[in-house]
Amino acid sequence: MKGNFHKVFDYIFKLESKIAFYPTLISLAGFLFAFFMYYIENLDVSKYLVENVPWLVINNVDTARIILATFVAGLISIMVFSFSMVMILLSQASSNFSPRVLPGLISNRRHQIILGIYNSCLLYCIFTLIAIEPTGDKYQLPGFSVLLAIVFMTLCLGAFIYFIHSISQEIQINNIMSAIFNKAKGRLNRLIESEKDTSAKFPDASNWQVIKSPTSGYLEDISLLTIYNEISQNDIKADILVYKGDYIFKDAPLLNIEKKLDEEATNNLLSAFDFSKSELIEDNYVLAFKQTTEITVKAMSPGINDPGTAVNAIDYLTELFLLRMQKKDTSYYYDASGVAWIHIKSVDFKTLLYTVMASLRTYCKHDVIIVQKLFGMLKYLLNCADCINNTYKESVKVEVESLYQDASSAIENENDLALIKASMDTFVV
Known part of the structure; x- marks a missing residue:
C-alpha cells in the first residue's frame, strides 16, 4: 500500500513538471469562481453594495459589456504574446545551448502560474460577460463581478510585466547553468546524506533470477520503496x-x-520502473553533467564560438565533480534497522569523469585557454580534501595524461605548447 502511494506521489511530482499542469489548475479555479460569483450575484450582493458603497459597483450595462469585451480581447493578445515568448525561449535554448535543457525550462513554475493567471482571468471575464442581463433593471447586472474583473485584469498586467522580466532572465545561459547546478547539487547532497556504511558484503547476484524489461524507453525513475515492500515480504534481496x-x-x-516469484509479485516489481522519453535532473544528477558538457561543447562550436560560456560551464563542472567525489560508487537501499536489501547500480566516478572529459578533449583541445581551464579543474579534483576514495584521484590522473596528449597533438604554437607543458609539470602523476 505504501509503495502504491509512493508511486502516485512520484506520478504527481512528474506531472507537475508539465507546462500545462498549473495553468490547468488555475484556469479551473477561475472557471469555478465565475460560477460562484454568479451565485453570489443572485443573492443581490450588487444591490446591497449599490445602496451602501455605490462607487464600488458598475451599474451600467453598456459600460460593463465594453469593459469585459475589452478585457477578453486584451487577455487573448497577452496570452498569444506570452506563449510566443515561451516558444522563442525554448527554440533559442535548444539551438544555442542544448535540447536537454528544455525540460528544465518547461517546468519553470513561475511561468506556468502566470499563464494560468491569464487563462483563469479570461474564463472569468467570458462567463461574467455571459451573465449580464440587459433588462434595464440595474440590480440584474453583476456589477460587483465586473469590478472584480477590473481587479483581476490589473493583476494580469502586473503578471505580464513580471513575465517579461523573468523570461529575459531565463534565456541567459548563466541562469540556465546555475539552475542545472543547483538541482544537481540538491540531488547529490540528498544522496550523500542518505549513504550509510557499505562495508558489509552484498550477496553475489550472478546466479539470481533475472527479471526483464516489458517495454523500451528511458528509465526515468525507480521506486525503491515499491521494490523493498515486495522483496521484504518474500524475504529476498x-x-x-x-x-x-x-x-x-x-x-x-x-x-x-x-528466487523466482509468482506473476503478481513480478508485475509489482516491474511497476517500480518508470519509463519515459525525457529526463529530469531531480531524478538523475548525471543528467546535469551531460547538459553542462553539451553546453560547453556547443559553445566551442564554430557556429556559436563562445569560449566565455565554456569557461563558466567548466567552473560548474568542477563544483559538481568535487561534490560527486564525496559520494560512494556503490549504493544500497536500507531498511530502518540498517540492513541492505537492494543494490542500486549507479554510474561510477571513473566512467562519469571519462565521459565528460572525452567530449571536452575532442572539441576543446585546440583552444589553449580552455585546456588551461580543464587542467585547473583536474588539479582541484586531485586536491579534493573530501574525496572518500583514492581510486577517484587515480582516475583524475589518467584524464590529466589524456588531456595533455590530445592538447599537445592539436596545438602547434610553441608558446602555447610551452604553457601546456608548464601546466602539466605542476601535476605529480
Whole structure:
C-alpha cells in the first residue's frame, strides 16, 4: 500500500513538471469562481453594495459589456504574446545551448502560474460577460463581478510585466547553468546524506533470477520503496542492473532477485520502473553533467564560438565533480534497522569523469585557454580534501595524461605548447 502511494506521489511530482499542469489548475479555479460569483450575484450582493458603497459597483450595462469585451480581447493578445515568448525561449535554448535543457525550462513554475493567471482571468471575464442581463433593471447586472474583473485584469498586467522580466532572465545561459547546478547539487547532497556504511558484503547476484524489461524507453525513475515492500515480504534481496537515464530495450535485464516469484509479485516489481522519453535532473544528477558538457561543447562550436560560456560551464563542472567525489560508487537501499536489501547500480566516478572529459578533449583541445581551464579543474579534483576514495584521484590522473596528449597533438604554437607543458609539470602523476 505504501509503495502504491509512493508511486502516485512520484506520478504527481512528474506531472507537475508539465507546462500545462498549473495553468490547468488555475484556469479551473477561475472557471469555478465565475460560477460562484454568479451565485453570489443572485443573492443581490450588487444591490446591497449599490445602496451602501455605490462607487464600488458598475451599474451600467453598456459600460460593463465594453469593459469585459475589452478585457477578453486584451487577455487573448497577452496570452498569444506570452506563449510566443515561451516558444522563442525554448527554440533559442535548444539551438544555442542544448535540447536537454528544455525540460528544465518547461517546468519553470513561475511561468506556468502566470499563464494560468491569464487563462483563469479570461474564463472569468467570458462567463461574467455571459451573465449580464440587459433588462434595464440595474440590480440584474453583476456589477460587483465586473469590478472584480477590473481587479483581476490589473493583476494580469502586473503578471505580464513580471513575465517579461523573468523570461529575459531565463534565456541567459548563466541562469540556465546555475539552475542545472543547483538541482544537481540538491540531488547529490540528498544522496550523500542518505549513504550509510557499505562495508558489509552484498550477496553475489550472478546466479539470481533475472527479471526483464516489458517495454523500451528511458528509465526515468525507480521506486525503491515499491521494490523493498515486495522483496521484504518474500524475504529476498534484489540487485538493480540498469542505470537511471539509460535507454532500456525490451527484454533487457532489469533486476536480479534471489528466487523466482509468482506473476503478481513480478508485475509489482516491474511497476517500480518508470519509463519515459525525457529526463529530469531531480531524478538523475548525471543528467546535469551531460547538459553542462553539451553546453560547453556547443559553445566551442564554430557556429556559436563562445569560449566565455565554456569557461563558466567548466567552473560548474568542477563544483559538481568535487561534490560527486564525496559520494560512494556503490549504493544500497536500507531498511530502518540498517540492513541492505537492494543494490542500486549507479554510474561510477571513473566512467562519469571519462565521459565528460572525452567530449571536452575532442572539441576543446585546440583552444589553449580552455585546456588551461580543464587542467585547473583536474588539479582541484586531485586536491579534493573530501574525496572518500583514492581510486577517484587515480582516475583524475589518467584524464590529466589524456588531456595533455590530445592538447599537445592539436596545438602547434610553441608558446602555447610551452604553457601546456608548464601546466602539466605542476601535476605529480
